[in-house]
Amino acid sequence: MRVVREDPQWSVQPDLVRRCVDALEEPIVSPGLVELVFADDLSTAVRARLSGSEAASYSARRQAVEAVARVVHRGPHTSVVVATPILLGLEGANIDSTWIIAHEARHVAIHQYGESTSDGTGRLRMSVDYFTAVAGNVIEEYRVERALCDRGQLLTASYNARLAGVVERLTPVFDSVASVPESKGIPLVTSAFYQLATYLSYVIADVLASRGAHVPDAMGQPGWDRLVGSAWDMLTGSLAVVPSADVRWDRADADEAMRRLVAPHRDWLNRIGLQLHDGPFGRLSLRAA
Numbered sequence: 001m002r003v004v005r006e007d008p009q010w011s012v013q014p015d016l017v018r019r020c021v022d023a024l025e026e027p028i029v030s031p032g033l034v035e036l037v038f039a040d041d042l043s044t045a046v047r048a049r050l051s052g053s054e055a056a057s058y059s060a061r062r063q064a065v066e067a068v069a070r071v072v073h074r075g076p077h078t079s080v081v082v083a084t085p086i087l088l089g090l091e092g093a094n095i096d097s098t099w100i101i102a103h104e105a106r107h108v109a110i111h112q113y114g115e116s117t118s119d120g121t122g123r124l125r126m127s128v129d130y131f132t133a134v135a136g137n138v139i140e141e142y143r144v145e146r147a148l149c150d151r152g153q154l155l156t157a158s159y160n161a162r163l164a165g166v167v168e169r170l171t172p173v174f175d176s177v178a179s180v181p182e183s184k185g186i187p188l189v190t191s192a193f194y195q196l197a198t199y200l201s202y203v204i205a206d207v208l209a210s211r212g213a214h215v216p217d218a219m220g221q222p223g224w225d226r227l228v229g230s231a232w233d234m235l236t237g238s239l240a241v242v243p244s245a246d247v248r249w250d251r252a253d254a255d256e257a258m259r260r261l262v263a264p265h266r267d268w269l270n271r272i273g274l275q276l277h278d279g280p281f282g283r284l285s286l287r288a289a
């Protein structure tokens with residue numbers, strides 16, 4: 001595995017680099033195909049490794065929470081890019097920052113085993129289907145976090161604690177759509193809903209791994225019924241049968257699980273009050289539900 005430093009102004013202790021490499025190599029089958037990139041600026045380092053419109057549009061900034069790391073696949077090669085300032089901040093706060101790497105490592109493992117659902121749109125031969133992409137991502141993020149929860153790496157508790165804030169920050173995003181043109185509303189909604197679904201998949205991994213002992217603090221808080229509501233039972237029920245990233249999964253079963261989650265995600269957004277339709281050439285249209 002190659003280690004690339006794109007963070008000249010930061011001093012990362014060799015011991016931390018070693019622990020990150022170990023955490024990354026642990027679950028994957030071909031470490032030789034992977035580079036671990038320590039980046040001062042996550043957005044810049046990721047954009048340099050993406051191509052086309054994906055490169056132009058990538059930003060680590062989110063409406064709800066900022067991204068800490070990103071995996072980029074190019075053919076069989078993978079870059080795991082991690083934001084050095086955030087990594088060092090966690091170390092400074094006595095949080096095991098290699099947990100971030102252990103998470104990304106499982107995305108890489110899933111990719112190397114040919115089980116990725118976060119690239120599900122191609123797999124299901126749908127040109128560009130937004131809800132398939134959301135469903136595939138939810139499944140993969142759940143698998144990754146579930147593996148860490150099962151190993152007792154429960155930083156997921158902090159996801160749980162921050163869920164109320166995520167719901168609070170995303171609610172005005174969905175509300176703002178009514179007063180902006182469709183061309184502005186579509187990226188707002190697609191990004192906010194993707195984040196909401198992804199974030200819930202992390203929390204559900206914790207809840208299911210704890211066999212129900214953990215309950216999200218955000219449940220019953222203002223905004224919960226509007227943004228989550230019955231989607232909670234839909235997601236917990238669907239994900240309960242999905243194996244963790246540390247368990248190999250039959251490709252056909254993965255595709256089937258993804259397919260089954262497409263319509264429930266579309267219905268969920270309808271209940272939030274918005275209808276998103278996939279048109280030809282990946283064009284989306286948006287209207288009030």
Ligand SMILES: [Zn+2]
Nearest residue numbers: 103107141144
């Ligand atoms: Zn992830």
